[in-house]
Amino acid sequence: MKTVFHGKRITGIMSVVPETVVKFDDEVENYTFPPKQTMRLKKIMGYEQHRIVKETTATSDFCVFGLQHMLDQGWLKKEEIGAIIVATSVPDHFVPPVSSIIHGKFELDPEVVCLDISQGCTAFYMGLIQAFMLLDHLPNKKAIVFASDVLSKKTSRQDRNSYPLVGDACGIAVVENDSKASDIHAIVRNKGDLKGVLTIPAGGSRLACSAETAVMRDTEGDGNLRCLDNLCMQGSEVFVFAQVEVPPLVNDTLKFAGINKEDVELYLLHQPNRFMLRKLAERMEVPYEKVPMNLVENFGNSSGACIPLSITYNFPDLMKEKETKCMLCAFGSGLTWGAMTMDLGELDFCEMLQSNL
Amino acid sequence: MEKIYAILNDLHPEFDYRDSDDYIEDGLLDSFDAVQLISELEEKFHITIDGLDILPENIGSIHAIVNLIRKSGGKI
Numbered sequence: 001m002k003t004v005f006h007g008k009r010i011t012g013i014m015s016v017v018p019e020t021v022v023k024f025d026d027e028v029e030n031y032t033f034p035p036k037q038t039m040r041l042k043k044i045m046g047y048e049q050h051r052i053v054k055e056t057t058a059t060s061d062f063c064v065f066g067l068q069h070m071l072d073q074g075w076l077k078k079e080e081i082g083a084i085i086v087a088t089s090v091p092d093h094f095v096p097p098v099s100s101i102i103h104g105k106f107e108l109d110p111e112v113v114c115l116d117i118s119q120g121c122t123a124f125y126m127g128l129i130q131a132f133m134l135l136d137h138l139p140n141k142k143a144i145v146f147a148s149d150v151l152s153k154k155t156s157r158q159d160r161n162s163y164p165l166v167g168d169a170c171g172i173a174v175v176e177n178d179s180k181a182s183d184i185h186a187i188v189r190n191k192g193d194l195k196g197v198l199t200i201p202a203g204g205s206r207l208a209c210s211a212e213t214a215v216m217r218d219t220e221g222d223g224n225l226r227c228l229d230n231l232c233m234q235g236s237e238v239f240v241f242a243q244v245e246v247p248p249l250v251n252d253t254l255k256f257a258g259i260n261k262e263d264v265e266l267y268l269l270h271q272p273n274r275f276m277l278r279k280l281a282e283r284m285e286v287p288y289e290k291v292p293m294n295l296v297e298n299f300g301n302s303s304g305a306c307i308p309l310s311i312t313y314n315f316p317d318l319m320k321e322k323e324t325k326c327m328l329c330a331f332g333s334g335l336t337w338g339a340m341t342m343d344l345g346e347l348d349f350c351e352m353l354q355s356n357l
Numbered sequence: 358m359e360k361i362y363a364i365l366n367d368l369h370p371e372f373d374y375r376d377s378d379d380y381i382e383d384g385l386l387d388s389f390d391a392v393q394l395i396s397e398l399e400e401k402f403h404i405t406i407d408g409l410d411i412l413p414e415n416i417g418s419i420h421a422i423v424n425l426i427r428k429s430g431g432k433i
Contacts (some may be wrong), residue, residue, distance in 0.1 A: 037369075044393045161388075222387060235388045236413070243408035275392050279408035 002187045002256060005132040009181040010342070011142075012075055012174040012349040013319065015312040016066045017167075017299060018053045018357050024164055031160040032223050038160060046274030046293075050167040050300030052152045057357040058092040060101040062170030063146040065355050067102065075349045076174060078106060082141025083113040083134045087123030087304055088148050089200075089333065091116060098148070113138075120198065121270050121332020122188075123147035123304020124171050125340070128328075129186065131175040138177075145173045147304035154200055156216065156226035162233050165273060167300020171308025174348075181343075185257035187249060188338035197237045198333040202228035238332070239276055245337050247283040250329060253339040261286055263325055264341070266315070270330040271295035271306040304330070311344075312352040319350040358433065361422050364397045374419065381413045391416055398422070402431035 024047040028035045041047050053062075063086060070076045086098040099114035113134060119126045124147035131143035148170035155166045193199070202213035213228035226232060246269075254261055267290050269277060277293035284291075292314045295306055302309055307328055311319060318324060323345035331337035365374040365385075372385045380386040386394065394416060395406055406429045415425045423433055 040368075040393055041389055044389070044396055236391075239388075239408075239411065243411070275396070276408075279411070282405060283408050 005184040005186065007177055007179045007181055008132045008135060008184060009176055009178040010128070010173050010344060010347070011176050012070070012347050013308050013311055014066055014070065014172050014349060015305060015309045015352045016062045016170045016172070016355050016357070017051045017309070017352065018057065018169075019354050020052050020054065021049050022052050023049045027157070027164065030157050030163070032158065032225065033160060041160075041164065044275060045164070046297040047164045048297040050164065051169065051302075053150050053168045053357055057150060059086075059088050059090055059148045059150055059170075060092045060098045060105075061357050062148045062150075062355070063098065063102050063172070064105050065357060066146070066170055066172045066353065067106065067144065069353055070172070070174075070349075073349070076142070076144075078108060080142045081108060081112055081144055082138035083115065083131065083143040084108075084146070085115045085117065085127045085130045085134070085143060086146045086148065087117040087119045087127035088146075089118060089120040089123070089303065090150050090154055098146075102146075119334070119336070120149070120303050121272075121306070122330040122334065122336045122338055123149070124173070124307045125188070125328060125330035125338045126336070127304075128173065128175065128340070129188065129338075131173075132184065135175065135177050143175045145175060147171045147308060149303035149305060151231060151303055154229070154231050156224070156230040158216065158225035159230065161222070161224050161235055162231050165296065165301045166231075167296075167302040169299060169302035169305040169309050171305035171312075173308060184340055184342045185253060186338065186340035187253050187256060188336065189245070189249060191335045193333070193335045195234075195237070196232065197234045197241065197335065198231075200229070200231050238272070241335055242272070242276055242331055243279060243283060246280055246329065246331050249337055249339050250284050250327065253327065253341060257341040259325070259341060264327050265290065265324045266326045267291045268307050268310055268326055268328045270332060271301055271310060272332070273301065306330075309352070312350055316350045316352070319345050319347045322346065358419060358423065360401060361398075361419060361426075364394065364401065367397075368393060377418075379417050381417045386416065398426060398431075402426050402429075404429040404431040
């Protein structure tokens with residue numbers, strides 16, 4: 001899809017992270033690899049620490065925590081909400097959807113639209129797309145986008161490919177109609193992942209969870225132990241996919257928007273790891289300074305919440321003070337990749353919240 | 358080439374990189390090793406390696422690594 005959204009604006013962003021900080025050094029003994037070899041990854045991949053939820057925390061808990069805070073602060077009123085969009089790859093249950101759980105917790109109006117999207121790395125991006133489209137039918141309401149994932153619960157602690165990367169978090173955006181808003185140019189692309197480059201094999205209708213799917217094995221022959229209920233990521237393929245597809249997408253989106261790459265002040269990319277982001281910045285031919293790449297070392301890769309987390313962590317004051325020409329770009333599981341240009345800023349709020357979740 | 362062998366041996370002192378024609382096939386380099394190798398090559402040879410060139414076939418042997426360095430503007 002390639003389209004222009006008219007009269008839509010993000011008016012507030014917040015993120016919620018768990019209070020539990022787990023250091024990379026403390027997990028080194030979990031892996032089958034020699035500790036000295038594993039410790040090398042700290043420098044190269046930017047592994048330092050990540051945020052992990054408690055065992056009792058589910059995806060909706062993040063969303064509810066964040067929404068409650070917004071209501072308590074007076075940033076939002078319940079009667080203003082016209083749609084709840086939750087984009088996640090780890091819902092509380094298959095049924096009911098997370099958006100319905102949120103609706104129930106806050107006893108929202110029956111006519112509020114509740115929509116769950118199954119998305120991982122592109123959750124926030126696709127959630128925004130849905131919000132922009134829905135708002136055409138909600139003239140006097142606001143859409144709330146939640147990109148929330150607790151992937152630590154679906155990742156083996158003995159998988160050195162994935163576990164050090166994973167960070168749990170939720171990003172939330174309030175999106176509104178605004179006739180004075182600048183146009184948002186967006187392109188989203190897909191290439192169906194039939195090879196399982198990024199997958200959680202068991203738990204759905206293809207393969208139900210069982211005692212067999214819970215058996216830990218070196219399924220890929222790479223020394224990492226995981227079961228079929230766990231996330232499995234082919235790191236090399238993901239790297240190549242991003243290098244091949246993201247720079248042309250960025251260029252095409254800039255051309256579509258009629259702006260030069262120098263005009264963009266911030267490239268707000270999904271945060272897989274520092275090495276991949278450096279290589280992307282080089283291929284995109286944009287200076288590192290315009291591409292925040294510090295999320296993994298501080299919070300882990302929080303899947304679809306990366307972009308709002310990056311905004312609230314790196315630019316809380318800037319985003320409240322002025323409009324900034326930004327490109328948002330997400331890429332990952334699906335395989336899906338999307339970019340959009342927007343003037344982002346003068347937000348009513350831009351805050352990161354630490355929770356006891 | 359000694360500089361390259363030194364980088365490889367620093368990654369895995371337990372392996373003999375002179376005795377292999379295919380580091381990937383022989384299990385001497387995994388994807389994380391590749392990331393570290395690329396970073397070390399960039400630093401030691403003062404080059405920037407294009408992300409699209411970071412492929413198994415370009416780091417799978419000493420000759421492939423030499424070609425990669427030269428392609429990236431480095432001097433051996």
